[in-house]
Amino acid sequence: MKCKCGRRAVYFRRYEGALLCRECFIRSIESKVKRTIRKHGMVRKGDTIALAMSGGKDSTAAAYITHKIFGGWRDVELLAISIDEGVEPYRTDSIKRAKAFAKELGIPHHVFSFREEFKKTTDQISRKIQDSDSATNVLCTYCGVARRYLLNKKARELGATRLCMGHNLDDEAQAAMLNYIRGDLARAGRMEAVTSWSTQKRQGGLFISRIKPLREIPERESALYAYLKGFDILESHCPYAGGIRFEVRDFINRLEFKHPGTKFNILGTFDKLNPCIKRVARNGESRIMKCRICGEPSSREVCKTCELWRAP
Ligand SMILES: [Zn+2]
Ligand SMILES: [Zn+2]
Numbered sequence: 325m326k327c328k329c330g331r332r333a334v335y336f337r338r339y340e341g342a343l344l345c346r347e348c349f350i351r352s353i354e355s356k357v358k359r360t361i362r363k364h365g366m367v368r369k370g371d372t373i374a375l376a377m378s379g380g381k382d383s384t385a386a387a388y389i390t391h392k393i394f395g396g397w398r399d400v401e402l403l404a405i406s407i408d409e410g411v412e413p414y415r416t417d418s419i420k421r422a423k424a425f426a427k428e429l430g431i432p433h434h435v436f437s438f439r440e441e442f443k444k445t446t447d448q449i450s451r452k453i454q455d456s457d458s459a460t461n462v463l464c465t466y467c468g469v470a471r472r473y474l475l476n477k478k479a480r481e482l483g484a485t486r487l488c489m490g491h492n493l494d495d496e497a498q499a500a501m502l503n504y505i506r507g508d509l510a511r512a513g514r515m516e517a518v519t520s521w522s523t524q525k526r527q528g529g530l531f532i533s534r535i536k537p538l539r540e541i542p543e544r545e546s547a548l549y550a551y552l553k554g555f556d557i558l559e560s561h562c563p564y565a566g567g568i569r570f571e572v573r574d575f576i577n578r579l580e581f582k583h584p585g586t587k588f589n590i591l592g593t594f595d596k597l598n599p600c601i602k603r604v605a606r607n608g609e610s611r612i613m614k615c616r617i618c619g620e621p622s623s624r625e626v627c628k629t630c631e632l633w634r635a636p
Pocket of ligand 2: 615617628630
């Protein structure tokens with residue numbers, strides 16, 4: 325089994341019907357990411373990009389490729405942020421790796437923890453929530469809300485203009501389907517590849533525009549890329565992840581197996597629909613105000629994070 329360049333193939337890309345060797349595979353991933361960044365105008369001159377690094381394969385690959393593209397630019401700055409949610413031993417381990425990797429790339433690395441910010445950890449909350457079918461789901465929501473909150477707040481305080489996330493094609497296709505299933509149009513509207521200037525302005529500049537350079541890279545290719553590049557990453561998953569997302573993931577994977585290219589189609593359809601979804605969602609959208617407790621952007625008087633994490 326040979327790659328078209330004549331070298332031994334290491335991967336069969338089903339949706340293209342192509343065999344790829346190590347070198348051609350790595351090159352194809354990097355140029356695809358570059359195309360994605362350019363196509364959506366994810367980075368402009370003068371940007372400071374905060375790389376969210378969890379120590380996992382996706383955020384490590386996103387950080388590595390973003391650094392490879394922009395590391396040499398004089399007018400683009402890079403920094404890295406890790407959030408310690410207090411999930412042991414999973415998180416301490418992964419932050420150690422993120423720190424080492426950022427050092428290798430020569431990027432300043434900042435760690436912020438739930439313990440410092442909210443005086444609580446996800447582990448502590450988990451002990452409070454009773455065992456039930458929805459317990460993991462609830463916990464994953466608790467943790468996710470606070471993680472996104474802290475990433476945005478800290479990136480902004482550090483002067484970042486872009487927040488680079490590791491989300492891959494699978495994550496994005498799942499999120500699209502989940503928003504569809506839940507009828508969450510507001511969130512579906514925010515799934516655009518890069519936050520537009522008009523949206524940012526309406527939000528008073530309080531939200532840092534999130535970019536996802538890997539949004540067109542399938543999960544298994546992101547994993548293979550990290551493996552072939554020899555990244556020292558954490559392979560295990562957060563013990564609290566679960567819920568309906570997993571069912572949607574399995575469903576999409578079955579479709580993809582039978583109909584290669586399904587994941588691209590799901591995301592592509594959502595991208596095309598995004599302007600319409602935003603228009604519909606905006607009709608019901610509440611004004612962005614500042615949370616009474618923490619001053620961060622919120623659609624209600626008290627933001628979701630304060631409600632969940634700072635409630636007495
Ligand atoms: Zn090749
Ligand atoms: Zn708040």
